Amino acid sequence: SQQGEEDPQALSIQEGENATMNCSYKTSINNLQWYRQNSGRGLVHLILIRSNEREKHSGRLRVTLDTSKKSSSLLITASRAADTASYFCATDGETSGSRLTFGEGTQLTVNP
Amino acid sequence: ETGVTQTPRHLVMGMTNKKSLKCEQHLGHNAMYWYKQSAKKPLELMFVYSLEERVENNSVPSRFSPECPNSSHLFLHLHTLQPEDSALYLCASSQEVLAGRTGELFFGEGSRLTVL
Numbered sequence: 001s002q003q004g005e006e007d008p009q010a011l012s013i014q015e016g017e018n019a020t021m022n023c024s025y026k027t028s029i030n031n032l033q034w035y036r037q038n039s040g041r042g043l044v045h046l047i048l049i050r051s052n053e054r055e056k057h058s059g060r061l062r063v064t065l066d067t068s069k070k071s072s073s074l075l076i077t078a079s080r081a082a083d084t085a086s087y088f089c090a091t092d093g094e095t096s097g098s099r100l101t102f103g104e105g106t107q108l109t110v111n112p
Numbered sequence: 113e114t115g116v117t118q119t120p121r122h123l124v125m126g127m128t129n130k131k132s133l134k135c136e137q138h139l140g141h142n143a144m145y146w147y148k149q150s151a152k153k154p155l156e157l158m159f160v161y162s163l164e165e166r167v168e169n170n171s172v173p174s175r176f177s178p179e180c181p182n183s184s185h186l187f188l189h190l191h192t193l194q195p196e197d198s199a200l201y202l203c204a205s206s207q208e209v210l211a212g213r214t215g216e217l218f219f220g221e222g223s224r225l226t227v228l
Contacts, residue, residue, distance in 0.1 A: 041222070042114065042116075042118075101154070102154050103154055104152070
């Protein structure tokens with residue numbers, strides 16, 4: 001399975017601190033995506049990084065990809081209470097016809 | 113507002129009922145998806161309609177039946193469900209440039225299903 005696995009499962013930090021979440025996967029990928037989900041709501045796309053990219057930024061988000069280690073990290077800098085949510089990585093396999101598969105997510109709590 | 117609307121947001125049904133979940137996307141995308149989200153489990157892809165081709169996960173029980181009358185509408189028909197089918201059902205859409213290549217997914221807010 002190419003399913004991503006997030007680490008840690010839960011993370012609790014104070015406002016202003018940085019939050020780092022990791023994702024590992026098993027097979028070669030075409031791209032890797034990060035999503036955010038507020039409790040009881042739908043998922044929202046954050047960032048997509050392709051297999052030939054190593055790092056990508058979007059506002060306070062920084063994503064890295066290491067295809068040799070089959071891992072990715074999501075860094076949220078200067079966290080805010082509003083960043084409290086579940087964060088999921090999703091992998092799009094290299095094999096044609098494979099579909100986006102999600103990990104179990106990291107629950108981030110940012111305390112004011 | 114993501115451009116993907118799901119109804120109803122909440123549904124309670126008995127095991128002998130027949131109900132349907134509806135999804136509509138206003139983004140002009142060519143692919144639509146049903147995902148199941150249960151507690152403590154990864155999102156499970158149930159069905160995909162992509163470039164007018166239906167792709168399904170073989171592990172989905174036949175009591176779930178999808179219908180995609182056009183590229184903007186997607187239904188999930190529910191019949192004789194079990195309590196373990198209680199979950200959040202998420203609809204998503206995307207624009208696929210190549211068949212089988214998934215870009216950014218746009219999700220609806222989900223339909224919370226409870227089976228008694």
